[in-house]
Amino acid sequence: MLRIPNIALPSLIQAPVSKSHMQRELLLSVVANSPTRLHGNFISLPDDVLSAIKCIESFGATVLINENRIEVFPPINPIIKDELAVHVGESGYLIRNIVSVGFLFTRKLIIQAKGTLLSRELHVNGELLDQLGLIQRSNHGEWPLILEQINPCQKHIQLDASATSQIASGVLIRLAKSTGERRLCLKNLVSTPYLNMTVNNLMNRGIILSWVDDCISFDDNSQIQGRDIQIDGDWSGAANLLCIGAITNEICVKGLRLESNQADEYILDILTLYGAQIEWNGDVITVRHSENRSFNCDVTHCPDLFPLLCVLAASASGTSIIKGTQRLMYKESDRLKSSMAMLSALGVSFEAVTNEIIITGGIKDHEPYIDTYNDHRIVLAAIVASTISDLNISLNEVDSVEKSFPEMKLLM
16 A cells, blocks of 8 residues: 655646657657657656557667657668567557558567556457458457458448547558558547547648548558657646646646647646636646636546546535546546546545536545556546645555656656
8 A cells, every 4th residue: 555645746847748649650650751750758758658669669660769859760661571579568549550550561460468458448340350451360358469461451441439539540540551542431439639639640741631521531642751740748647737736726837739639638628617727838837726616527538537537526616527438438447437436435425327427526535545446547636636635645556657657656
């Protein structure tokens, strides 16, 4: 059992690097026609980013890393290997993209994973594999996951994106590397901002495409180009810091960008409803405590915010409603279940109904023990809760935070 210490945060904190942006750019870098230079806060890289770097190195890229620049040299005239093994760590995004992108480098892919990913639903179904020209050689639920290319990837792919948009990102990169007329048609799309991010990343690298209604189409032979790219700060991680400022006193965070296509930028709207004062000065955002009003919001497109918003609602005066809870099952934990367990540990009153949770502010247990379910978002939410006056919180582990925000562990 680990007690969260009293955290003395610096007056100005650098936002962690966006693993969502960076993983996409790393995958694009290994398939680009020239080297890419990524710029940003790379002092402490999340585990998911380190896994992406190892994957593209397996594909033949050379990666040079320092504190504020990463250079990626794609393989020159890569040979399609008969068999290739990769390790995706615990990254759901990475494995859902590798099933498309990996077959630009091999005919048979052996995918290893670890941690909670071993028991998560990947949404890589037979219909998708058929369209990608793949067959699964491993048994369902068996690791490693072994896939083999037996037919060409189709040029016109249809995908049900009701559970995740992550697979669509990998398919888009695969189609961008093809030629002629090709398209991806989606239905029931969720997490739209993240697919927008992938589309914008492709266009920034010279790919010509059109997105009309539910279909994204390519009709020329433009190539993915190497670029100098500034990696955004991570709204998912920084949202925890901003909530600490809103709940307690004041916090300043550097390195975030408005209109970043990161879904978790939605935290600004919620903090406004909560009553926080928000001020921008260049790339520094200051959030100050003013009121702690209850709020209503919808996390359908930003499920990673849910555990944090449960803590924010617990600190509010009145009753808050968070919609979109049906999206929470297939994360590092079942986040509805793990977040409700956290609320129960805090002694907070709540009611879960169809696709929403109703939370009445007011923490009654000031010495709670919280089971993180090995979910980094639960750890981060618990750390935010620990900054509320008179709370002494203990956790069963904190190491899972390395997945997305290792700097937060260093602050403890």
